Amino acid sequence: MSTPSSTQPRITSVAEVKAALGDQLVDSFFKDDLWLRVRTDAWKSSMRTLRDSLGFHYFCFLSAIDWMPSPYGRGEDDPTEPTPERDTTIRQGYAGGTTRLQVFARVGNPITHVGVTVKVDVPDDSPRIESIHDVYAGANWHEREAHEMFGIVFDGHPDPRNIYLPGDFEGHPLRKDFPLLARMVKPWPGIVDVEPLPGGDETAAGEEQ
């Protein structure tokens, strides 16, 4: 009776999506779900292709990822000690990438109930990308959020004001190099509370410590 989700692919024809996007597509990845990466200059046109030719009329969300690991780690350092060296090499996720910031959006097909995640690279030197608010009207607010949280400029956006943060807020909070100040001023109490778990199996707990 129970069918694991991994055995039921949500996309029926990956080849169809690839054929429709043509050379706008840079890379794709399939694992239970479909990830696409499109060319930066073809971002808006490929979203329009997805909507008009492939029936992805439902707009789910749009956001961004900063692929640089945080220079502050998980904010668990002792503030009196010197900051340890951390690996901050940029490594992108599914469907690859070449830049630190990526915008990604998810759209769905209301007839076949399948969805697809579309990623696009945002240039490092000037984080600008076309706005897709006139393809998917719902992207308007999501782009405003991505603009204030990641500092990505959406060209052609009609109203790029802040949506959550105060108008004079400095910095882009969801970028990894924006420190979480609550963890900077006071050591995280969670780390001192760690004690061995009673009756735990040795293998699992032993790996970590």
Add this chain to the structure above:
Amino acid sequence: MSITENALGDRQRLAYIASQAADSRLNVELETEGMTLNIGPQHPATHGTLRIIARLDGEQVVWAEPSCGYMHRGYEKLAEVRTYPQVTTLINRIDWLGSFANEVPFVLAAEKLMEIEAPVRAQYIRTILFELSRIANVSLFLGDLGVQLGAITPVFFAFRDREYVLNLIESATGGRFHPNFDRIGGLKDDLPAGWVDEARAVMKKLRGFCDQIEDLLFGNEIFQSRTRGIGVVPRDVALQYGLSGANLRASGVDWDLRRDHALPMAWNKVAWKVWTHPDGDSFARCWIRLQETRESTKIVDQLLDSIPAGPVMAKVPKIIKVPEGEAWVSTENPLGEMGYYVVSRGDLGPFRVKIRSASFNNISITPWLLRGVYVPDIVTILASLYFILGDIDR
């Protein structure tokens, strides 16, 4: 005497001027000045603090925009410095009326990345608690709806009957509002003894509550004239803005993630109906929610009958490390589609969590929807879209 005569003369003269002015305005449209109306941030009709700025021309709205951010708590940033089990404590507070339902998609996403699945009994109990969250959440909506239209009685019924459901959730999980009961790989505990019988009795009461609300509110002539044909969202616009849940189905889109997405949950093991409505108006959105509450009680009843025996927790390591990868899991929450896009780097905590909450999209349609409506309809439309501020601001 002369003073009286003078006063009379003045009064007559003024009456004459007024009548001339009235004549000149006959068959002429009244001149009105534009004004800006602030609704909120504190308003009894909103679940939280939302401010609506509306520019009016007479009684009509020409431009309106919600101003959110009063409750932004930055869960996406906080999740990056928490371990996976700690994140469920945060996301409990997103939609605070149906907390358990917030935990499920995140836990499912983590399980998907770890390639494990909860035992069947845990899947059943998860589904039952998920539907109980929906009933608790939507029953308050049905009561609140009356208050926003000037009917006081339904809200008392709603608070009374929601309490039965909250007691049920509390006796199973230990928390009335924020259960934090879901674990990666299963559930914290099994159900207490006698809980199943108690739940059956409560479901019967809740069906009675639905009938009561339908009689009190949905058959009411004033309610119908205030909601029918008001705030119409056509199918295409609803999809473009990413409306989900009851709002989408009220616009005639037959899409319910419980039925249409293959998730390791128990919805596909019982018989129930997905309701849609062709109208897309405020009435349709409210009506769909009423029907869904009824369906939820049926789902819970059937699941209680067929709940299998067995463990409620899969074998997972004590310290949870999630392998590298990306996963998107969304479920049909009381407010609509709620999903988590989890990016893992094989660490103790997530690298990035994107929280897709239903209310954010549901409320982003308001600048489009409120143009041209009359002032009293603003509250009706907002009430029927049904948002919770914690779910908008995250």
